[in-house]
Amino acid sequence: MIAEEFKQMLGQKSVIRELSEYAAERAKQIGYENVFDYSLGNPSVPVPQAFTDKLEELAASRDTMAVHGYSPSLGITSVREKVAASLSRRFGLNYKKEHIFMTSGAAGALAHALRAVVTAGDEVITFAPFFPEYTPYVHGLGAQLKVVPPNTETLQINFEAFEAMFSPRVQAVLVNTPNNPSGAVYSSETVKRLADFLVRKEQEYGHDIYIISDEPYREIVYDHVEAPYIAKYYTHTITCYSFSKSLSLPGERIGYVAANPNNPDAALIISMCGQISRGIGHNCPPSIIQLAVAEVIDMTADLSVYETNMNILYDGLTRLGFSCVRPGGTFYIFPKALEEDAVAFCRHALKYDLILVPADSFGCPGYFRMAYCIPTEKVERSLTAFEKLVKDYR
Amino acid sequence: MIAEEFKQMLGQKSVIRELSEYAAERAKQIGYENVFDYSLGNPSVPVPQAFTDKLEELAASRDTMAVHGYSPSLGITSVREKVAASLSRRFGLNYKKEHIFMTSGAAGALAHALRAVVTAGDEVITFAPFFPEYTPYVHGLGAQLKVVPPNTETLQINFEAFEAMFSPRVQAVLVNTPNNPSGAVYSSETVKRLADFLVRKEQEYGHDIYIISDEPYREIVYDHVEAPYIAKYYTHTITCYSFSKSLSLPGERIGYVAANPNNPDAALIISMCGQISRGIGHNCPPSIIQLAVAEVIDMTADLSVYETNMNILYDGLTRLGFSCVRPGGTFYIFPKALEEDAVAFCRHALKYDLILVPADSFGCPGYFRMAYCIPTEKVERSLTAFEKLVKDYR
Numbered sequence: 079m080i081a082e083e084f085k086q087m088l089g090q091k092s093v094i095r096e097l098s099e100y101a102a103e104r105a106k107q108i109g110y111e112n113v114f115d116y117s118l119g120n121p122s123v124p125v126p127q128a129f130t131d132k133l134e135e136l137a138a139s140r141d142t143m144a145v146h147g148y149s150p151s152l153g154i155t156s157v158r159e160k161v162a163a164s165l166s167r168r169f170g171l172n173y174k175k176e177h178i179f180m181t182s183g184a185a186g187a188l189a190h191a192l193r194a195v196v197t198a199g200d201e202v203i204t205f206a207p208f209f210p211e212y213t214p215y216v217h218g219l220g221a222q223l224k225v226v227p228p229n230t231e232t233l234q235i236n237f238e239a240f241e242a243m244f245s246p247r248v249q250a251v252l253v254n255t256p257n258n259p260s261g262a263v264y265s266s267e268t269v270k271r272l273a274d275f276l277v278r279k280e281q282e283y284g285h286d287i288y289i290i291s292d293e294p295y296r297e298i299v300y301d302h303v304e305a306p307y308i309a310k311y312y313t314h315t316i317t318c319y320s321f322s323k324s325l326s327l328p329g330e331r332i333g334y335v336a337a338n339p340n341n342p343d344a345a346l347i348i349s350m351c352g353q354i355s356r357g358i359g360h361n362c363p364p365s366i367i368q369l370a371v372a373e374v375i376d377m378t379a380d381l382s383v384y385e386t387n388m389n390i391l392y393d394g395l396t397r398l399g400f401s402c403v404r405p406g407g408t409f410y411i412f413p414k415a416l417e418e419d420a421v422a423f424c425r426h427a428l429k430y431d432l433i434l435v436p437a438d439s440f441g442c443p444g445y446f447r448m449a450y451c452i453p454t455e456k457v458e459r460s461l462t463a464f465e466k467l468v469k470d471y472r
Numbered sequence: 473m474i475a476e477e478f479k480q481m482l483g484q485k486s487v488i489r490e491l492s493e494y495a496a497e498r499a500k501q502i503g504y505e506n507v508f509d510y511s512l513g514n515p516s517v518p519v520p521q522a523f524t525d526k527l528e529e530l531a532a533s534r535d536t537m538a539v540h541g542y543s544p545s546l547g548i549t550s551v552r553e554k555v556a557a558s559l560s561r562r563f564g565l566n567y568k569k570e571h572i573f574m575t576s577g578a579a580g581a582l583a584h585a586l587r588a589v590v591t592a593g594d595e596v597i598t599f600a601p602f603f604p605e606y607t608p609y610v611h612g613l614g615a616q617l618k619v620v621p622p623n624t625e626t627l628q629i630n631f632e633a634f635e636a637m638f639s640p641r642v643q644a645v646l647v648n649t650p651n652n653p654s655g656a657v658y659s660s661e662t663v664k665r666l667a668d669f670l671v672r673k674e675q676e677y678g679h680d681i682y683i684i685s686d687e688p689y690r691e692i693v694y695d696h697v698e699a700p701y702i703a704k705y706y707t708h709t710i711t712c713y714s715f716s717k718s719l720s721l722p723g724e725r726i727g728y729v730a731a732n733p734n735n736p737d738a739a740l741i742i743s744m745c746g747q748i749s750r751g752i753g754h755n756c757p758p759s760i761i762q763l764a765v766a767e768v769i770d771m772t773a774d775l776s777v778y779e780t781n782m783n784i785l786y787d788g789l790t791r792l793g794f795s796c797v798r799p800g801g802t803f804y805i806f807p808k809a810l811e812e813d814a815v816a817f818c819r820h821a822l823k824y825d826l827i828l829v830p831a832d833s834f835g836c837p838g839y840f841r842m843a844y845c846i847p848t849e850k851v852e853r854s855l856t857a858f859e860k861l862v863k864d865y866r
Contacts, residue, residue, distance in 0.1 A: 218751025359583025
């Protein structure tokens with residue numbers, strides 16, 4: 079019989095998808111260049127030429143068993159070694175291949191990391207504003223997701239609320255910095271305070287508590303911002319990474335789980351990921367993409383356009399009177415709506431062909447998200463539309 | 473805390489992996505060409521040149537957003553359309569893109585198909601000999617897998633046992649023809665009888681019962697064998713396919729779920745797959761591989777070597793006195809061991825550098841599996857080793 083749980087999920091419409099479909103329809107009427115579509119976090123800069131070259135070389139190979147053959151269940155050994163070496167070099171922790179599990183993007187990484195340390199009935203805590211897919215990720219394994227209300231002044235952690243919500247049933251804290259949807263980067267003070275609190279709670283409760291650090295935006299950090307590497311601050315950290323944003327490869331589904339080498343259970347967690355895969359039908363990420371990514375492991379696409387766009391938007395929007403924390407990274411900005419109901423506000427913005435996403439589903443009503451991974455000239459032109467929008471609220 | 477369930481799975485050693493590791497070690501000592509490694513079902517023929525050409529063209533493209541961008545959650549629309557058109561053309565059912573969900577190989581397809589129609593506490597039935605990964609696939613969603621004992625005379629379904637084991641809790645029957653590990657292809661009589669029985673049970677119990685048809689070997693069928701397309705015989709069929717074997721692409725993780733268009737719930741099941749994905753971290757198979765596969769949708773690698781190898785082995789083994797059903801497809805053969813304990817038999821065979829897999833883990837003790845996706849000249853040479861092995865049992 080049809081599984082009711084998933085059937086009922088179909089009834090819940092995704093606001094982001096609806097908006098993006100509206101934008102596509104509208105583009106047919108007035109031209110794509112006239113729709114200011116800030117709805118989707120789809121990287122807009124090309125992949126590095128070096129990646130293209132390597133992929134082309136692999137694709138052309140007639141040693142097709144070597145290129146397209148089965149990957150070992152934890153990932154191709156040489157690829158895991160290259161990921162480990164790169165992380166060690168960059169962050170000063172002693173990663174080895176035993177600490178790396180290759181995954182189908184960050185979604186695959188989170189699915190494994192969560193299952194490694196959380197079981198049905200446990201609690202996972204995350205911080206608003208948060209990526210709404212965390213809810214099905216956590217519910218998918220029968221655990222409960224508790225959401226700490228936001229500190230909208232700073233977009234750092236609301237520690238008062240967090241500490242009050244903590245309980246012995248919390249097995250993992252899901253952290254996402256640089257953050258989708260806010261663009262905020264947690265400061266080292268925030269991360270230290272979080273780590274100190276969790277260490278105290280581990281001692282108090284007598285069991286390990288994990289930070290699952292979702293880091294697809296790790297490489298998109300702006301000038302003068304220092305993004306702390308969470309695992310350096312907290313031993314029981316499992317890092318979940320995706321190359322989607324750094325290499326502009328969202329469709330190729332490639333990422334990894336990295337368990338902190340200072341954790342005596344790190345290699346165990348990675349081995350367990352291979353077992354977890356069997357139950358959820360994951361197996362490995364595509365062999366050819368693993369091999370190609372390993373060749374450009376320390377590279378990124380030219381991400382500078384995101385900072386350019388951010389500066390234009392931040393200056394423009396604050397000048398127009400929007401209240402907004404300056405993003406430290408990602409390609410998101412998170413202003414306060416000009417009326418209490420952000421859904422109504424975003425609906426009104428459609429009048430000027432501005433496609434903005436209300437942040438209700440991110441756990442932060444009254445705010446909206448803009449994904450500014452679009453051409454800079456369009457960002458500039460959109461400010462005129464914002465000007466008109468603001469006038470309607472005066 | 474560490475999830476005990478997956479930690480304990482690590483204790484269970486895989487016989488196939490152990491054997492394959494032994495074979496690799498032994499190859500270092502005596503040379504790869506002298507180890508008759510029949511342990512792994514890793515396709516040995518190159519991918520079609522047309523696939524390589526298309527992949528190279530896509531990889532070289534600098535419209536990297538089009539090639540590497542996000543795939544819609546059900547798969548790239550043009551790819552789903554091409555899969556549907558191909559299935560319609562070949563099997564005479566009216567598939568549309570609404571009936572197709574692109575997946576990361578057959579493992580991904582089974583993970584979704586099972587969750588669409590089976591929930592925790594339900595029963596799933598399959599037939600020995602069976603692919604041992606079915607156990608974690610079914611346990612992974614909290615359901616129970618019941619295994620019908622084999623009919624070793626014919627390797628068709630043991631209907632007497634099957635019918636006796638059936639209960640109202642069975643929501644799905646997991647079928648794999650052409651079969652791994654036996655190489656058997658179910659006859660149309662077998663499939664008809666299965667379909668008739670399930671239709672009767674649906675009426676008796678008043679609920680739908682699904683066949684989940686695992687078909688990665690669909691294209692590897694030998695001369696004079698007719699492989700029935702299960703969905704043509706039974707409306708409540710969900711077909712799970714992988715291009716791993718037909719295109720020799722096991723590492724690229726590309727396949728699909730196809731819901732029978734005659735089933736009024738077909739499009740619903742496919743939409744639900746998109747929701748199921750969210751909970752298990754699947755998302756989509758790699759965009760570039762989706763696009764490349766769609767261009768060679770009706771092609772296969774040159775699979776003829778498998779039939780050549782099968783004929784040599786079947787003739788050679790039966791001449792040596794092995795009892796064995798002639799395979800109808802795949803690249804497996806499934807002889808009876810020469811002693812009751814197939815594990816002991818396979819261990820003994822190592823003496824002659826024959827790497828054979830005991831079928832205990834396939835639910836069929838006393839038999840062994842050979843994956844003959846290896847060079848023909850090696851198959852021929854292995855018969856001398858078998859001759860020596862047989863002498864030890866006289």
